[in-house]
Amino acid sequence: MSASDRAGPVSGVAGSLSLEGGRPLVGRVRVPGDKSVSHRALVIGALAAGESVVRGLSDGDDVRRTADAVRALGARVDDGKVSGGPDRLGEPAGPIDLGNSGTSMRLLAGVVASWPWTVRLVGDASLSARPMDRVAEPLRLMGAQVSGHSARCLPPLTVEGGVLRGLDYTPPVASAQVKSCVLLAGLRAAGDTVVREPVLTRVHTEELLTRAGARITDERGPGMHVVRVQASELVPFELDVPGDPSQAAFWITAACLVPGSEVTVERIYTGPARRGVLDVLVRMGAALDEVPATRPGDLAATSDVVARAGPLVATEVRAEEIPGLDEVPVLAVAAACAEGTTVFRDVGELRVKESDRLAGVAELVRAFGARAEVSGDDLFVDGVPALVPARFDARFDHRLAMAAAVAGLAASAAAGPGGSTASASGPTRVDGWDAVATSYPGFERDLARLRSDRPRRAR
Numbered sequence: 249m250s251a252s253d254r255a256g257p258v259s260g261v262a263g264s265l266s267l268e269g270g271r272p273l274v275g276r277v278r279v280p281g282d283k284s285v286s287h288r289a290l291v292i293g294a295l296a297a298g299e300s301v302v303r304g305l306s307d308g309d310d311v312r313r314t315a316d317a318v319r320a321l322g323a324r325v326d327d328g329k330v331s332g333g334p335d336r337l338g339e340p341a342g343p344i345d346l347g348n349s350g351t352s353m354r355l356l357a358g359v360v361a362s363w364p365w366t367v368r369l370v371g372d373a374s375l376s377a378r379p380m381d382r383v384a385e386p387l388r389l390m391g392a393q394v395s396g397h398s399a400r401c402l403p404p405l406t407v408e409g410g411v412l413r414g415l416d417y418t419p420p421v422a423s424a425q426v427k428s429c430v431l432l433a434g435l436r437a438a439g440d441t442v443v444r445e446p447v448l449t450r451v452h453t454e455e456l457l458t459r460a461g462a463r464i465t466d467e468r469g470p471g472m473h474v475v476r477v478q479a480s481e482l483v484p485f486e487l488d489v490p491g492d493p494s495q496a497a498f499w500i501t502a503a504c505l506v507p508g509s510e511v512t513v514e515r516i517y518t519g520p521a522r523r524g525v526l527d528v529l530v531r532m533g534a535a536l537d538e539v540p541a542t543r544p545g546d547l548a549a550t551s552d553v554v555a556r557a558g559p560l561v562a563t564e565v566r567a568e569e570i571p572g573l574d575e576v577p578v579l580a581v582a583a584a585c586a587e588g589t590t591v592f593r594d595v596g597e598l599r600v601k602e603s604d605r606l607a608g609v610a611e612l613v614r615a616f617g618a619r620a621e622v623s624g625d626d627l628f629v630d631g632v633p634a635l636v637p638a639r640f641d642a643r644f645d646h647r648l649a650m651a652a653a654v655a656g657l658a659a660s661a662a663a664g665p666g667g668s669t670a671s672a673s674g675p676t677r678v679d680g681w682d683a684v685a686t687s688y689p690g691f692e693r694d695l696a697r698l699r700s701d702r703p704r705r706a707r
Contacts, residue, residue, distance in 0.1 A: 263682035265649075265692070266675045269637060269659035272508035272557075273698040279496045281306045281489035282517050283687055284572075285452050285547060287314045287351050288428065289487055290330060291359060292456045294323035295435065296482035297333030300460075303545070304489035308687040310349035317344045317356050333482075339365035343404070346371045348602060348686050351425055353405060354383045358429035361392035361409040362436035369405040374602050374644065376403045383429040386417050390433055390441075414439035414478075421597065424450035424521075424571060427475065434477045435462065445473040447568040450521045455547050459485045488545035490517035494574040495688050496553065497525045498650045499698070501578045503555035504534045505585050505658035511698060512554045515541045519548030525575040526553065532560040532586055562588030562631060567595050573605075576627075577651035580609045583629035584618035585658060596625030602683070603643040612648060615640045616655045616676075635659040642680035646687050652678045653691070 281304040291314065293300035305311060305328065315325045320340040323332040346352040346369060353369050357380070360367040370376075379400035387394050393408035394401065414437045419426045427443045431453055434441025454466050454475055462480040467473070496513040503511035518526070518538065530536055535556040542550045560582060570576060573595055583590035598606035606622060613620035615638040619630035637659045642649035656676025684691050 263680070265653060265678045265681040267653065267656050267695075268675045269635075269657050270506070271699050272506055273499070273503050273511050273657070274509060275698050276512045276514060277499055277694050277698060278514045279491045279499070279516065279694075280308060280688055280690070282452075282492040283308060283311060283494070284351070284424070284450055284492075285456075285489050285517065286311045287355060288452050288456050289489065290314045290318055290325065291355050291432065292460050292482065293330030293484070294318035294321060294332035294337070295359070296460050296484045297335070298331070298484035300330045300332075300484040301328060301486045302330055302489060303328050303487065306489070306492065306687070307689060308685065309347055309689075310352065310686045313345070313347045313349045314352045314355070317346060317352060320344050321360075337363070339363070340367060343368040343370045346375065348372050348375050348683075350375060350378050353380065353403065354425040354429045355432060357383050357387060357394065357405060357407050358432035360407050361387045361390065361394070361433045362412050363409045366406065366408045369403060369407065371403050378403070378600060380405050382419065382421065382423060382426050386415065386419075386426070386430045387433060389415050389417070390437060392433070412437035414441040416440075416442040416444070418444040422447040422449050422568070422571065424453070428453040431457065431464075431475060431477050435480050435482070437479060440476055440478055442474065442476045446471055447571070448473045448521050449571045451519070452547070455519075456485070456487070457482075459487070459547070486545055487547060488543060490546055490548075490550045491515050493517055493522050493525060497575045497578050498654050498691075499694070500525070500529065500536070500553060500555040501582050502654045502657050504529060504557060504560065504582065505654070507557050509557045510554070512552055514552050515550050516553060517548065518551045521571045524569040524571070525579065528563065528565050528569060528579060529582065531563045532582060534558065534560060560586035560631075562586050562590040564591045564593065566593045567597070573598055573601075574647060577605065577609050577612065577647045578654055580613055580620070580627065580629050581616075581651050581655045581658070584613045584616060584620075584631055584635060584655070586631040588631060590629045590631070592627040592629070594625050595627055601645070601647075603645040603648065605645060605648065608643055608645060608648045609651070612640055612652055612655065616659055637674060637676045639677040640679065642678055642683060644680045644683040646683040649678050649681050649684050650688065650691060652676070653695075
């Protein structure tokens with residue numbers, strides 16, 4: 249079985265986007281609310297006794313799945329308000345369908361493990377091929393029963409919860425989702441629950457639990473991050489969800505690559521473990537300006553980022569710089585346009601995303617006329633003077649689809665690899681485009697705002 253078979257089925261066309269490259273992007277854009285923060289705000293709001301106010305939630309399908317999931321547990325979610333608490337929550341009437349959202353499944357598993365319920369968590373074909381053993385193991389050690397298919401605990405996932413005991417846990421692979429799952433379970437466990445990370449991952453769960461009054465400590469040092477939580481009663485909170493840096497990365501990178509472009513992405517989260525894409529692009533020579541834009545209701549540092557077109561050079565990107573690896577596909581597009589060979593180190597986790605994203609990124613780079621090679625868990629991308637238009641199947645993976653759109657915006661029909669005459673002509677076409685609705689349903693609308701021509705759907 250190939251790596252792509254393990255990671256999930258390859259989609260059919262499932263909707264296509266056709267667009268022309270070469271036209272500058274100019275203007276200001278506000279990307280959806282941070283997806284990671286949105287998931288956690290809904291879950292923690294559902295656990296807090298009372299009404300929390302959450303402004304600017306992501307409008308993607310993944311976050312809607314989390315909202316529907318906490319509703320199924322008894323919380324009320326309506327117009328930016330989340331009403332929850334132990335007195336409202338109860339065993340759901342049936343399976344909870346989480347669509348394509350692995351974050352939703354991992355967070356919900358941690359929540360329901362501490363209640364005397366049996367909960368079945370299901371998803372679509374892609375999610376059903378994503379391993380859940382990394383959350384099943386610590387939850388079992390805490391006293392819950394968690395079952396799925398095969399040794400990798402593939403969904404559907406059945407969680408039989410109850411009285412839990414705290415544990416001291418070091419995940420085998422750094423993962424904010426695993427850390428969050430364990431911490432959420434620890435909110436109702438006996439004794440301390442401790443998660444140790446050699447590499448800092450996204451800290452949104454810790455930030456939000458602190459805001460909700462949890463008994464939590466967070467210790468950071470070189471090569472060490474230790475989070476400790478005790479059983480806690482949570483209180484309501486207010487939150488302005490900042491813009492998602494993983495979505496902002498598409499516009500920032502596109503502005504760096506398309507001549508004549510200047511784009512300002514407003515109010516994006518630039519707190520711990522989320523600014524890696526900016527740091528990598530600056531190291532590649534990108535013309536970026538960062539203007540602080542933090543407001544009282546923000547979770548952490550927020551900035552407006554101004555990106556302008558200019559030449560890029562290759563660099564080495566370590567996995568710990570991009571926790572979650574979400575920005576690797578679009579950074580690979582930047583690498584395809586940079587002078588030299590960019591190396592992405594230890595990015596094997598991309599194989600178990602919505603698709604085999606590691607193979608998909610390499611195919612994307614090659615499709616647009618650059619060179620890419622996977623060696624073990626490393627990805628090598630050789631830049632070329634100009635990308636060429638292409639047709640690319642995104643495998644119903646939203647990040648591959650949007651990264652391919654950025655490559656299409658940067659592509660020129662006049663030049664091919666090494667500056668030769670292109671064999672490709674006409675527009676770029678991205679198949680599997682409908683997947684973008686899971687995280688950024690307004691992508692085409694925002695593209696139209698930044699260009700004078702509107703992208704058109706392929707027939």
